[in-house]
Amino acid sequence: MARGSTRPTSRDVARAAGVSQAAVSLVLGDKWRGRVSETTAERVRTAARDLGYRPNLAARNLRLGHTRTVLLVVPALTTEFFAGVYTGAARIAAEHGFGVVLYPSPEGIGPARDPFHSARAALDGVLASSMAADALTAIRGDQLPLVMLDSDPHGSLGAATVNLDIADGVRQVTDHLLGLGHRHFLHLAADIPSWTFAVRAHELATRLASVPDTRVRTIHAPISIEGAQQATTAALTGPGPHPTALVCDDDKLATGAYKAIRRLGLRIPDDLSVTGLDDLALATAIDPELTTVRLDAELFGERGMQALLAVLDGRTPTQGDIPVQLVVRDSTAPPRSRP
Amino acid sequence: MARGSTRPTSRDVARAAGVSQAAVSLVLGDKWRGRVSETTAERVRTAARDLGYRPNLAARNLRLGHTRTVLLVVPALTTEFFAGVYTGAARIAAEHGFGVVLYPSPEGIGPARDPFHSARAALDGVLASSMAADALTAIRGDQLPLVMLDSDPHGSLGAATVNLDIADGVRQVTDHLLGLGHRHFLHLAADIPSWTFAVRAHELATRLASVPDTRVRTIHAPISIEGAQQATTAALTGPGPHPTALVCDDDKLATGAYKAIRRLGLRIPDDLSVTGLDDLALATAIDPELTTVRLDAELFGERGMQALLAVLDGRTPTQGDIPVQLVVRDSTAPPRSRP
DNA sequence: CGCCGGAAGTGTTACGTATAACGTCGCCCG
DNA sequence: CGGGCGACGTTATACGTAACACTTCCGGCG
Numbered sequence: 106m107a108r109g110s111t112r113p114t115s116r117d118v119a120r121a122a123g124v125s126q127a128a129v130s131l132v133l134g135d136k137w138r139g140r141v142s143e144t145t146a147e148r149v150r151t152a153a154r155d156l157g158y159r160p161n162l163a164a165r166n167l168r169l170g171h172t173r174t175v176l177l178v179v180p181a182l183t184t185e186f187f188a189g190v191y192t193g194a195a196r197i198a199a200e201h202g203f204g205v206v207l208y209p210s211p212e213g214i215g216p217a218r219d220p221f222h223s224a225r226a227a228l229d230g231v232l233a234s235s236m237a238a239d240a241l242t243a244i245r246g247d248q249l250p251l252v253m254l255d256s257d258p259h260g261s262l263g264a265a266t267v268n269l270d271i272a273d274g275v276r277q278v279t280d281h282l283l284g285l286g287h288r289h290f291l292h293l294a295a296d297i298p299s300w301t302f303a304v305r306a307h308e309l310a311t312r313l314a315s316v317p318d319t320r321v322r323t324i325h326a327p328i329s330i331e332g333a334q335q336a337t338t339a340a341l342t343g344p345g346p347h348p349t350a351l352v353c354d355d356d357k358l359a360t361g362a363y364k365a366i367r368r369l370g371l372r373i374p375d376d377l378s379v380t381g382l383d384d385l386a387l388a389t390a391i392d393p394e395l396t397t398v399r400l401d402a403e404l405f406g407e408r409g410m411q412a413l414l415a416v417l418d419g420r421t422p423t424q425g426d427i428p429v430q431l432v433v434r435d436s437t438a439p440p441r442s443r444p
Numbered sequence: 445m446a447r448g449s450t451r452p453t454s455r456d457v458a459r460a461a462g463v464s465q466a467a468v469s470l471v472l473g474d475k476w477r478g479r480v481s482e483t484t485a486e487r488v489r490t491a492a493r494d495l496g497y498r499p500n501l502a503a504r505n506l507r508l509g510h511t512r513t514v515l516l517v518v519p520a521l522t523t524e525f526f527a528g529v530y531t532g533a534a535r536i537a538a539e540h541g542f543g544v545v546l547y548p549s550p551e552g553i554g555p556a557r558d559p560f561h562s563a564r565a566a567l568d569g570v571l572a573s574s575m576a577a578d579a580l581t582a583i584r585g586d587q588l589p590l591v592m593l594d595s596d597p598h599g600s601l602g603a604a605t606v607n608l609d610i611a612d613g614v615r616q617v618t619d620h621l622l623g624l625g626h627r628h629f630l631h632l633a634a635d636i637p638s639w640t641f642a643v644r645a646h647e648l649a650t651r652l653a654s655v656p657d658t659r660v661r662t663i664h665a666p667i668s669i670e671g672a673q674q675a676t677t678a679a680l681t682g683p684g685p686h687p688t689a690l691v692c693d694d695d696k697l698a699t700g701a702y703k704a705i706r707r708l709g710l711r712i713p714d715d716l717s718v719t720g721l722d723d724l725a726l727a728t729a730i731d732p733e734l735t736t737v738r739l740d741a742e743l744f745g746e747r748g749m750q751a752l753l754a755v756l757d758g759r760t761p762t763q764g765d766i767p768v769q770l771v772v773r774d775s776t777a778p779p780r781s782r783p
Numbered sequence: 784c785g786c787c788g789g790a791a792g793t794g795t796t797a798c799g800t801a802t803a804a805c806g807t808c809g810c811c812c813g
Numbered sequence: 814c815g816g817g818c819g820a821c822g823t824t825a826t827a828c829g830t831a832a833c834a835c836t837t838c839c840g841g842c843g
C-alpha cells in the first residue's frame with residue numbers, strides 16, 4: 106500500500122512498474138505505439154490497475170489548457186423539455202469526447218452572484234437557454250465561447266444561436282384552428298419576458314391579420330397550473346363575447362386552462378378548443394388529449410452542441426431553424442354554431 | 445492588450461499592478477489583512493478588473509487538492525422530484541462554499557462506460573440517488589466519498605444513506621383507505637428493481653395483513669403513462685371481483701391509471717378510489733385531483749448534502765428518516781356498496 | 784568499420800495557483 | 814543606541830500531468 110490515504114499518482118504507478126512517469130503517461134494516454142514496447146506497456150497497465158490509479162483531472166486540465174467540458178445552462182425548473190435537450194447535447198458531446206455539466210440557473214440558491222460559483226468546474230464553453238435569462242449577464246462576464254439556445258436570432262449577444270422554428274409552429278396551430286372555422290381566439294401567454302415567448306404573440310397576431318373577421322385577446326399568466334387556471338377563469342367569466350379557441354403558449358398553461366374550463370362547466374373541445382405547445386407527457390396525461398406542437402428537444406440539444414463544438418473548433422456553425430410539427434389530438438374541433 | 449488570445453493569468457495582473465504574483469493571490473484570495481496595504485490591494489483589484497482576470501480553476505484545484513465540487517447523480521429522467529432534490533442540495537452546498545454538478549445517469553448516451561467520462565469535472569464527493577442504479581457500480585470504482593439517497597438502509601454499499609420514510613407514507617395511505625371502508629386493493633407497482641419501490645409493496649402487504657378480510661393484488665408497469673394505462677386496463681377488464689381502491693407507486697402511474705379507468709367508463713372516486721405517491725404537479729393537474737403522499741424533495745436534497753458534507757469533514761452524518769405526509773384530495777372516497 | 788535510423792525509454796519543463804518561508808524597512812522602547 | 818517587532822511584500826516551491834528534447838541500444842548497410 107501507499108503511504109497514507111492519498112490517491113496514487115502516475116509517479117506511483119511508474120515506481121510500481123519500474124518505469125518513468127513519462128512512460129506511464131504515454132501508455133495510459135494511448136500514445137505509445139512505437140515508443141514503448143508491448144511488454145512494458147502491459148506492465149504499466151497492470152500496475153495502474155493494481156493501484157487503482159485514476160488520473161488527476163485538475164492536473165490534466167491544467168496541463169492541457171482545456172477541459173473538454175461544457176456547461177449547459179437551463180432554466181431553474183428542470184423540465185422534461187430540457188431533459189431532452191440535455192440528452193441530445195450529451196450524446197453529441199460524448200461522440201466528440203466532451204462532457205456536459207448541467208447548470209439549472211438558480212432561483213434563490215445561496216448567494217449566487219456568480220453562476221460559476223455553483224458550477225465551479227473549469228469549462229471550455231457554454232450552451233445556454235435563452236430562458237435562463239437571469240444567468241446570462243454573468244455568463245457574458247466570462248469570455249467563454251457561447252452558443253444560445255433559442256435566443257434572438259438578430260444576435261443581441263454576439264453569440265451564435267440555434268433556434269426552434271416556433272413561428273412556424275404558431276402558424277401551423279393558427280392555420281389548423283382557422284381551417285376548423287374558428288375566428289375568435291383567446292391567447293394565454295406566458296408571463297415572462299423572453300424572446301422565445303414574444304415570438305408566439307407576434308406570429309399569432311400577424312397570421313390572424315391576414316384573415317378577415319378574426320379577433321384575438323391576449324392574457325398573461327405565470328407558467329404554472331394554478332396561475333393559468335386563475336387567468337383563464339378570469340378571462341372566461343368576464344363580459345363580452347366568448348372565444349371559441351384558446352391558444353396556450355405551452356402545455357403547462359393549457360393544463361391550467363383545462364381545469365378552469367372544466368370548473369366553469371364547459372367542455373373541451375365542444376365549447377372551446379384548446380392548443381398547447383411543447384408536447385410534454387402532460388399533453389397526453391390530461392383528458393381530452395391535447396392538440397399541441399411537438400418540439401424535438403433532443404434534436405435541439407444536438408444542434409446546439411454541434412454549433413458549440415464548431416465554435417470551439419474555430420469553424421462557423423451551420424445555420425437553419427429546427428422544424429416543429431403540429432400534433433392534432435382531441436382538444437380541437439370546429440366551433441359550435443352559436444344558438 | 446495582451447499578446448494573443450490567451451486569458452490573463454495572475455502573473456499578468458501582477459505585472460500590471462507592479463507587484464508580485466503572490467501579492468495578487470493574497471489580495472484576490474482575501475488573505476491580505478496585515479500583509480498588503482490597502483492602497484496596493486486596491487491597485488491589484490483594479491488591475492484584475494481591467495484585464496478581466498478570472499482565476500484558472502484547474503490550477504487552483506490542483507494546488508488546493510480539492511475542488512469543493514460534488515456530483516449529484518440522479519436517474520436519467522430528470523423529473524420534477526429531482527429538480528427539488530437538486531435545489532435543496534445546491535442551497536446547502538452553496539452555504540458551505542461548495543458547488544454541485546448534476547449528472548443524469550445516462551440512457552444510451554455515447555459509450556458511457558464511465559459516468560465520469562461525461563461528468564469529467566474533478567470532484568470531492570458524490571451524492572447519488574439509489575434509482576440511478578446503472579451508474580452505481582462505476583461510482584464504486586472511484587473511492588470518492590459517497591452518500592446514497594434513499595438506498596437500502598442496511599448499507600449494502602457501505603456508504604452513508606439518507607432516507608425518506610416511504611414505509612410510513614404507505615402506512616398513511618393504507619390507513620386512509622381502510623378507514624374509508626376499502627378492503628379490496630389493486631396495487632399498481634413500478635416495474636423497476638429498486639429497494640425504494642420494493643418497500644412499497646412490502647409495507648402495503650404487512651399493513652393489510654393486520655386487518656381481516658382484506659385482499660390485494662399487485663400488477664407491474666413501467667413508470668410511464670402509457671405503460672400504466674395498459675396494465676390498469678388489463679387488470680380491470682380481467683375476470684374476478686373488482687377492487688375498490690387502486691394504490692399506485694407514484695403519481696405518474698396514477699395518471700396512466702386515470703386514463704384507463706376513464707376509458708372503461710368508470711368514475712373516480714365513485715367506482716374506484718386512486719392514490720399516488722410523490723405529489724408532483726401532475727397530481728393537481730389531473731381531474732379529480734389526486735390523493736397522494738407528499739415527498740419533500742428539497743428537504744431530501746438538503747439532508748443528503750448535509751450528510752455528504754459531514755462525511756467530507758470526517759464527521760458522522762446524523763441519522764433519521766425524513767417524514768412524509770398524506771395529502772387527501774378528491775380521488776378517494778368510501779366504496780360504493782355493492783348492488 | 785563507421786554511420787544512420789528506428790525502437791525504447793528517460794530527464795526536464797511548464798501549465799497557474801496558493802502558501803510557507805524568508806527579507807527589509809522604519810520605529811518604538813528599554 | 815540597539816534590538817525587536819509589525820507592516821509590507823517577495824521568493825521559492827509544490828500540486829500531477831503531458832509533451833518536447835534527448836539518450837542509449839542495436840541492427841543493417843554502404
